[in-house]
Amino acid sequence: MVPVARVHLDILTGRLKDKVHECSKTTLFYSxxxxxxxxxxxxxxxxxxxxxxxxxRSRMKLLxxxxxxxxxxxxxRANASPPGHFPDESPWALCKSTxxxxxxxxxxxxxxxxxxxxxxxxxxxxxxxxxxxxQETQPILRAIIEVNPHALEEAAxxxxxxxxxxxxxxxxxxxxxxxxxxTARPECVLSCYRLLARLTRDVVSHI
Amino acid sequence: MNTTAxxxxxxxxxxxxxxxxxxxxxxxxAIILAKANLSRTLFYVRLDHVS
Numbered sequence: 001m002v003p004v005a006r007v008h009l010d011i012l013t014g015r016l017k018d019k020v021h022e023c024s025k026t027t028l029f030y031s032x033x034x035x036x037x038x039x040x041x042x043x044x045x046x047x048x049x050x051x052x053x054x055x056x057r058s059r060m061k062l063l064x065x066x067x068x069x070x071x072x073x074x075x076x077r078a079n080a081s082p083p084g085h086f087p088d089e090s091p092w093a094l095c096k097s098t099x100x101x102x103x104x105x106x107x108x109x110x111x112x113x114x115x116x117x118x119x120x121x122x123x124x125x126x127x128x129x130x131x132x133x134x135q136e137t138q139p140i141l142r143a144i145i146e147v148n149p150h151a152l153e154e155a156a157x158x159x160x161x162x163x164x165x166x167x168x169x170x171x172x173x174x175x176x177x178x179x180x181x182x183t184a185r186p187e188c189v190l191s192c193y194r195l196l197a198r199l200t201r202d203v204v205s206h207i
Numbered sequence: 208m209n210t211t212a213x214x215x216x217x218x219x220x221x222x223x224x225x226x227x228x229x230x231x232x233x234x235x236x237a238i239i240l241a242k243a244n245l246s247r248t249l250f251y252v253r254l255d256h257v258s
Contacts, residue, residue, distance in 0.1 A: 123238065130240055146209050147241045154238045161236070171236030179242040180212040180249055182226035 104129060109173065116162065116172050123155040123162070123172030130174050145179050213245040 101121060102111040115121050131151065134144050148154070151174065158172035177183065211217035229239060 127238060127240060134241060143244050145211065145213070145242045145244050148208055148239050151238055151240050158236055158238060166236070168234075168236030170232065172238065173236070174238045174240035175232055176241045176243050177229060177232075177239060178245055179210060180245065181229060181242075182210050182222040182224065183208040183229050183239055183242065184222050184225045 104133065112173060123158040123174075124152060126172070127151050127155040127174045144176070148183075208239070208242055210242070212249055213247045 102108075102115060112126065116123060116126070131147060134147060138144060155172060155174070161168070162171055208221065209218060210220060210222050225233065232239065
C-alpha cells in the first residue's frame with residue numbers, strides 16, 4: 001500500500017528512528033500474536049492461561065486447587081513491576097535496551113517531555129521517529145489515514161520555541177487524533193492543494 | 208487535513224476550522240502528527256461492533 005502522505009525520511013535520520021528500527025521486527029511480529037499489554041495485571045492473566053495449557057492433564061486438579069494462591073502470587077509479582085514497563089519474560093521486553101532514550105512503545109508523556117527539555121532529542125527527531133514507525137506498520141495495520149504533511153515543520157517550530165524559553169504544556173509532543181475530529185486545512189501555499197489532489201487520487205486508486 | 212471519519216465518501220473533505228480539542232492541543236504546543244483510522248463513519252453496520 002502506498003502511504004497516503006509521503007514524507008521523505010532520508011534526510012531526517014534521527015537517533016530515535018534508529019531505535020525504532022532496532023526493535024521493529026520483534027514488536028511487529030508480536031503485535032499479532034500477543035495482545036499489547038496496556039497494564040501489567042493483564043500480562044499476568046495471559047501467563048496464567050499459558051500455564052494451564054502447558055501442564056499435563058493429571059496436574060490440572062492440583063493446579064486448580066492452588067489456582068487462587070497462584071493467582072495471588074502472580075498478581076503480587078506483577079504489581080511489583082513499575083507501571084508502563086513489561087516483565088522481563090514478556091516479548092515486549094526484548095526491546096529493552098540500555099539506551100538513554102525512552103522506548104517509544106512504552107514512553108510516557110513525562111519521559112518524552114523530560115527528554116525534550118533536557119535536549120536528549122528534539123521534537124523533529126521525535127516526530128520523524130513516529131512517522132517512521134507509522135510507515136513501518138502501515139502496510140499491515142493500516143491504522144493511519146493521513147500523516148500531517150506539515151508535522152516536521154511544526155516540530156521544528158516547536159524546537160525553536162523551546163529554545164526561546166517557551167514552556168507550553170505539550171510543546172513538541174506529537175499527537176494522533178481520530179479521523180472524525182476536525183482538523184482544518186493548514187495555512188499553506190498552493191502546494192497544499194496539489195497534495196490534496198494527489199492524495200485523493202491515491203486513495204481512490206486503491207479502492 | 209482530511210477529516211473523513213473513515214469513509215471514502217468523504218475523502219477530500221477538509222474542514223474550515225479546527226475542532227475545539229485540536230485548537231486546544233495546538234494552543235498547548237502539540238503537533239498533530241496524523242489522523243487515525245476508524246470504522247466507517249464511526250459506526251459499522253452492526254450494533255455490537257466496537258468502533
